[in-house]
Amino acid sequence: MTETIAGYGYGTAGRSPVTMKDLEELRASVLFGPEDEKALRLAGDVLEDQVEDVLDVWYGFVGANPHLLASFSTPGGQPVGEYLDRVRARFGQWILDTCRRPYDRQWLDYQHEMGRRHTSLGKNRADAADAASHVPMRHVIALIYPITATVRPFLERKGHAPEQVEAMFQAWFKSVVLQIALWTRAYADVREW
């Protein structure tokens, strides 16, 4: 399936400058452990056939916020439809990767690549898009909130016990925070990352 996603580069990204030790420390900071891995596997099963619905919510949110839509638009302010569509497919795959991939060296490398794709070093390349040069870092950090909070109702939708829903939600929250901390490494020249 992954081969059919335009521009998706899991497994072929360059090496991230982030070390496995950095990753371990960040895992400790967000209290990410084996229970969270298990909960994310379950979340993957729960979300699998709801991916398009989750993306509808997120894209609706981006579309409703001019300061966010700007990142998918030309410098002149025209939203780039094909770019939005292509990124959407990768975003869907990311939901499943977040739940199912082992957080190993390969995962770490693609984390860095996803970070780069939000900065002027990597944005627009995968899709030959003529959109804004970069996504401001502050907006990436701020989106931790909606990307986390909006997932909860979808986790509740498959009849799991409240404790299971809670475990899936906490694991998702931890993983999003962990990933965004990693992505900011790609922003030029954060000297004290």
Place this chain on the structure above:
Amino acid sequence: MTETIAGYGYGTAGRSPVTMKDLEELRASVLFGPEDEKALRLAGDVLEDQVEDVLDVWYGFVGANPHLLASFSTPGGQPVGEYLDRVRARFGQWILDTCRRPYDRQWLDYQHEMGRRHTSLGKNRADAADAASHVPMRHVIALIYPITATVRPFLERKGHAPEQVEAMFQAWFKSVVLQIALWTRAYADVREW
């Protein structure tokens, strides 16, 4: 009360380079609205006499994680007791400020000052401490998770209805994400903040 907190500088900080328009956009990104302000006021009342208990949890967490304790330690690795104590008092005040202060220009200015105090431009100054030069930005972002999640049980402790607890929790979560997005502006040379 605020005068008795060593090094606390609310109202006397320099001007933040962040604009009120930037702030508005970030508020929109985390869906922060008037309902959240109300919920935070309530959270202030709920947390007021539990501040020391919350700080015990957070300081316990920092103490248990060498990569975090390092920020409160000399470059040689000695934790600096007086520094830990003085910062703790400001941290307690921050809990109440998060709940009770209007998020206006003065608040924005102190946001930037708090950010600076985690970087080599501002760290150690308020306390003339000989501790590590800066808190790595990735760790500040990662702590969004524990600083958010650990507050929930304290919000539950005063007999409020589940919807009220949920509203307080969501508002707290939004505010922490918003503030950390603001703080990263102080990190030297984030060109694409």
